[in-house]
Amino acid sequence: MKENSFIESFIESYTLKHEESFAIFDHYGNIDISKNNEEGVYYEGTRFLSYWKFYLFDKNPILLSSAVKEDNSLLTVDLTNPDIIKNGEIIIPKGNIHILRSKFLYENCCYEKIHLKNFFLLPVELELNFYFNNDFADIFEVRGYKRKRKGKFFPVEVKKDKIKFIYEGLDNIIRETIVSFNPPPENIFSTKATYKVKLNPKESFTFYLTVKCLIEKQNLTKCSYKKAFYYIKRRVKDWENKSCKIYTSNEQFNQWLKRSWADIVMLTTSTEYGVYPYAGIPWFNTVFGRDGIITALECLWINPSIAKGTLAFLAHHQAKEFNPEQDAEPGKIIHEIRKGEMARTGEIPYSKYYGSVDATPLFVILASKYFERTGDIDFIKSIWKNIVLAISWIDNYGDVDGDGFVEYFPSKKGLTNKGWKDSEDSIFYEDGTLVKPPVALVEVQGYVYKAKREASKLARILGEKELASKWEKSAEKIKELIEEKFWCDEMNCYVLALDGDKKQCKVRASNAGHLLFTKAITPSKARILASLFFEKHFFSGWGIRTLSSLEVRYNPLSYHNGSVWPHDNALIAFGLSLYGFKEEAMKILKALFEASTFFRLHRIPELFCGFERRPNEGPTYYPVACHPQAWSAGAVFLILQGCLGLSFEKNEIIFKHPMLPQFLEELWIKDLAVKNGKVDLYLKRYGNDVVVNIIKKEGEVKIFVEK
Template identity: 45%
Template sequence: MTMQTVETPKDKFYISATASMADPRRLILKHDDLFGLFDRYGDIVPVGNNDTGLYYEGTRFLSSFSLRMEGRRLLFLSAAVDEDNLLLSVDLTNPDITLKEKILLAKDSIHLMRSRVLFGNTCYESLSIRNFSGKDVQFQLEFTVDADFKDIFEVRGQKRKMRGTILPSRINNDGLELSYVGLDDVRRSVTVTAARPPDVVQENSLFFTIDLAAAGREDLFLRLSCFPESGSGSAVGYNEAVSERRVQQERLNRNAAEVHTSNERFNESVRRSLADINMMLTTIDGELYPYGGIPWFCTPFGRDGLLTALECLWIKPQMARGVLKYLARTQAAELDRAKAAEPGKILHESRRGEMAGLGEIPFGLYYGSVDSTPLFLMLAGAYWKRTGDNELMRELWPALQKSIAWLDTYGDPDSDGYLEYVPHKEGLRNQGWKDSQDSISHADGSLAQGAIALCEVQGYCYGAKKQIAPVAAFLGDQMLADRLQQDARDLKERFNRDFWDDEKGIFVLALDGEKRPCRVISSNAGHSLYTTIAEPAKAFKAALSLTSARMFSGWGLRTLAEGEARYNPMSYHNGSIWPHDNAIVAAGLSFYGLKEYFLKIFTGIFEASLYMEANRLPELFCGFPRRKRAAPTLYPVACSPQTWAAGSLLAMLQASLGMSFDAENGLVIFRNPLLPDFISNLTITGLMVSKDKSADLDIKRHREGVTVEVIRKSRGVSILTYK
């Protein structure tokens, strides 16, 4: 048999799918740069190429951590991570403990509750043991540990010619230390210590003899601390760690409006979204930045952080401040082709870990993203309008000016008026949000070559110039503001001429290096509605194409239409469904008043969330058509949680309401507000309007439309509704 194939270039940074995130459930915890993936027993079990582990700063420190009773695995009862993503709890009981076919301890006699929290560089474990056997008992518990100190890229599947040296275990009275000296000469260590000294410590095990009277109880406390360089163990105990995390959580919750609707399932999804976003927020130099996703992208990403901040700007505006400050601080200052860095360009991603430090991967500070820079300008302008934060705009203005300059110089290498990228030998071949090797193609399936001008990136450039022009005027540069507005008008005219495909009724995916259009139907075109670069008549035609059966699966929009040469519903970018992508397109449809098409996407993505574990929308899922009484098909190596996926329902809720802000004048504006069929009323509490000013609103759907009623508002706040 012969098979026709579509050539796909080799991807050095491909994520191996020998283990699947769609397999039986993982329990996930994260705090700042520490995160853990555990099985339902709370264990880290090194089976095959499993990605479970305890990770810190780009390295898997613990690759094995398990609890046994008398050498046997315990029986599983239940497991859960609490609603705030703070505390993991696992209920276990003993199996039959036998000797020569005699039962010494019958199953279900001992209850063990494992509770776990992450704080700083340490995983804290509490093990509560209770005796329900009705008699005195003695048994042995064993914690086994191991550490492979693999870089996250090794866990993803990348092979290395050489690795560093794993040192012999160091045994102490209260536990043990496992260490590794990398090729970068950095000594990484993990210590496993117990508040009550173990009875026996061996090379990879801690043994505890448990003596319990009838109805007796004992509590054990362990600390698993990760040190990327030499350091000492944490002095904080389990209870203190839980208390500190709760204080932090309350602080994060205070910085967001509260949303409650008539649909409890939607409320659960909103709570899950906000909890996941809070979990992914990571302190960097005193500011909070939303990391990309767990496990593969638990690090700062420029594009991801910017789009997440835009999704959540209405409900959680202070997050955007941290995003803008971090990206301004890491903005490229000089030309460095290996890092794809150019003066004024905004970061794609930042990585720590051995391979990044050695340059085995280019992602230590990497700038291979054509859209981060215009999105940085878009967010700055949108944040200023949303909050009226004049002080931050003055602080950021030098960085914003450099990014404006980048748009017209390095961002447009052939001076044709379009933002483009030229693939480099190192790093990513494609540098838009669809950055896999085969994501940008022509109708015949051949890959686009040369300097590539992506459809959505031109919209981002248009949005950047429109949004940042008022900031320039406010800061006294009216000439620049006028030029930016004129540039935006000119770009809109060129874009609607050069990117429109009247036959297909949609904007083309891209122009290649020879200015040939990539005439495929893709979700990228929908982003042109989000930035309003599309002419209204073309926006309506694009809506028809985007929501046709070729693109809309029943759960959401595919990244690439069914029937295109490279369509594959199980691919990363050529037919899969990405919640954040759907949210951007849906918001664009709403901006043009195309509410029927907007609701189709909003409803599909919400209904998909109901089938996901813990109502958590993943990074992506497969694009197969919706089947009756069947859940969406999961993608095997999708990150979950993924921050911009978590923000998608929040963005679509804002778009449904047509909600915008004018902080300078204390205005909250609703244009043609709409509630989907699954929500009849909505209450928003603590909605920040400007500094020290807020409002509480009650929004209801009636036969004649949607009404917005004011429950409470600060002096100087006005609520306007236009229908």
């Protein structure tokens, strides 16, 4: 990637996604990997088009504007002509031809409509040239992985209305990219197509391009631009109809809410087990266990179907046997699934990889919270064996040395660190030396505590009293061990981790804040953390850093050692709310909201740099961060839930000490559904008090407000 290209990508690129496909374009609607290596049309982990350039005659058109619709459905690019010169004479002055490019993705196809209109006083003859090329690069190649060899590229096939690129990978799979034109162009070659158009004054002309991504033995579906776009809009409408809607008196905050939810909808992918939120674009457009679970938790009160689909998918793919190559052990929840050529050949170990140490307890937590939200006991019964198996993994395989904690060893081919901070340098001692395994992360013990507490609740509901009692006692023992082994008086904080000798990694990190989310610590210790995280060395002004600036490895430019992660902040903020620290939670909400106003489209990225906030400046972009990223998009909903003290029990909607920040005076919640009804609510802030009013109610719904 060229120097500074990541900044160009972050600021000026546009992303589209549908199901297993995604595409990244520049602001002209073009693809040119020499300028931004991430651009392309991708399908199932492979780039199916790496060059797509449009010229008017031999010139770049003039860009007027470009934008992705608020619902992420469509990219539109408005262009006009530069001066068109022939034999030294201007034959079409600039700004007389309007060119509108409209693009969207549907299933495994990218659709484009090009609409031309002549506003010149005279007839014009235009030449439009489109150039294409392909590298069939695996997503890991795009990220920088150097392969020893590639598969076979076949000669490009050309017909009067299409160009076909063909590649056979080292996995012996044929992949094809078919670029189709309607109507057929005047001239067509292996990498170029030319239209010649005559337009009278005020006359228009429209034509279509379609890029189809095909993998061997998959059916070629035929669908027109108009019909495919209808399906896309209907999908957006269906999501709107089955989800809770939120609107506030702050229009900028509304823009953040709308973009965040649009990103969740865009990233959520249909599977045979239900919908699943893919992690992020471009690097993580696939199933990640931990990311999917946390995203589902963040959005649970908005739309529980995301949690149901996530749980069903993960239950089906739960490990049933040992496989050291995959880090699989019975009961373990998957970390990552990849479908590209390099995964199929084993060049990377992630075709089906179980490296996460935390996805398994988080799976149990989500299952219980889904039941609490919906009362769907039939679904819980259908995955009960998976919940029991997950707890069994925690007890029998997660605790590798029998000390009561869940730990991990590095993988030979996979991850070195297996918590959410999974970069190689993220877990270390206070002197900066990397940790000696096996490693027990502080937040993972909190997840295990909460998993057993939540599993115990479900067991009681299902009549499994012995299991319920056993897990309850085990949870309390874990809580005692966390206090005994992870608290450090010297730091006045919980340490980052324990090493293989049970030595503390005396490092102040945001990981400890996840103990608030799991309610694994006492109110007095929660109060200490509530103060600590807002000291200058932790709080950047844009959010809580992953690592205190007092630590040896602190680096605001790093991936995990000093940056700001929105999902990390959301879990901490929600945890603060659970302990009654609403003012602190609202401070995080305010910081992330203000950060969102500096990011294009109000889209909060995967992470950003942890530099101290400077007057009249926004947060600093992080190189190659995913945007959109599902658990970043979901952060606002979880923090807002925490501030409102919102919870559910059967057909009851409960607000516990609801609060709103100063920048939100009013809040409307529409179609908030419970098992037997739904309700529209209006919330109004009066100082530190929030009044909840029922606007409309259908079915059996009860509202309780605890002040």
